[in-house]
Amino acid sequence: SQKIEQNSEALNIQEGKTATLTCNYTNYSPAYLQWYRQDPGRGPVFLLLIRENEKEKRKERLKVTFDTTLKQSLFHITASQPADSATYLCALGGGGSYIPTFGRGTSLIVHP
Amino acid sequence: GAGVSQSPSNKVTEKGKDVELRCDPISGHTALYWYRQSLGQGLEFLIYFQGNSAPDKSGLPSDRFSAERTGGSVSTLTIQRTQQEDSAVYLCASSLRLGPNTEAFFGQGTRLTVV
Numbered sequence: 001s002q003k004i005e006q007n008s009e010a011l012n013i014q015e016g017k018t019a020t021l022t023c024n025y026t027n028y029s030p031a032y033l034q035w036y037r038q039d040p041g042r043g044p045v046f047l048l049l050i051r052e053n054e055k056e057k058r059k060e061r062l063k064v065t066f067d068t069t070l071k072q073s074l075f076h077i078t079a080s081q082p083a084d085s086a087t088y089l090c091a092l093g094g095g096g097s098y099i100p101t102f103g104r105g106t107s108l109i110v111h112p
Numbered sequence: 113g114a115g116v117s118q119s120p121s122n123k124v125t126e127k128g129k130d131v132e133l134r135c136d137p138i139s140g141h142t143a144l145y146w147y148r149q150s151l152g153q154g155l156e157f158l159i160y161f162q163g164n165s166a167p168d169k170s171g172l173p174s175d176r177f178s179a180e181r182t183g184g185s186v187s188t189l190t191i192q193r194t195q196q197e198d199s200a201v202y203l204c205a206s207s208l209r210l211g212p213n214t215e216a217f218f219g220q221g222t223r224l225t226v227v
Binding site for chain 1: 145152160217
C-alpha cells in the first residue's frame with residue numbers, strides 16, 4: 001500500500017541554521033508533491049508545490065527538492081527563525097489520484 | 113469569503129448523538145475535501161466533492177458518516193450515533209479545481225469531542 005514517511009521526532013535547531021525535513025514515500029508514483037505548514041489549533045497552510053519533472057523549487061528562504069529515483073523530497077528552511085517553529089506536512093498527489101495524501105508531519109522547533 | 117470557514121470551531125457531544133459539521137469553501141472553488149486529524153496523527157482523507165458530486169465515498173470510516181454539498185458551495189459532514197473514537201479535528205479544504213497543480217486551502221477545523 002502507499003506509504004508516506006516523515007520523521008516523527010521533532011527537529012530542534014538553533015536560530016540562523018538551515019532546517020532540513022525529509023519526506024519519503026513508497027508504492028507511489030506521485031505527479032506532484034506539496035509542503036504545508038501547520039500551527040497548533042490551525043489548519044495546514046500551503047507553502048510550495050513541486051512537480052515530478054522538477055528537481056528543485058525555491059521560494060524566499062524555502063527550498064524543496066524532489067528525487068523520484070530515491071522517492072524522497074527534502075524541505076529546507078535557510079536562516080531559520082523561531083517563528084518558523086511549526087509542524088510541516090508533505091502531501092503527494094497524482095499517479096491516478098488528484099486527492100492530496102498527507103504524511104504525519106514533522107515538528108520543527110527553532111531555538112533563539 | 114476570504115478563506116475556508118468551518119463551524120462550529122468546537123463541539124462536545126454525548127456518545128450516541130448525531131453531529132453536523134459545516135464547511136464554507138472559498139467562493140468559486142469547485143473541489144472540496146474533508147480530512148480528519150487525530151492527536152499526533154496525520155490527515156486522514158475522508159471524502160471529496162467535485163461540484164456537488166462525491167465520486168468516491170470509500171474513505172468514510174463507517175456508514176455512520178455521510179457528507180453532502182449543495183449549490184457547489186457549502187458542505188456538511190454528518191456523523192450519526194457518535195462514538196468516542198470519532199473524537200478528532202475535522203478539517204475541510206477547498207481548491208480552485210481538482211487537479212495536480214492546485215493548492216488546497218484549509219479551514220481552521222472543527223474539534224469534535226465525544227464524551
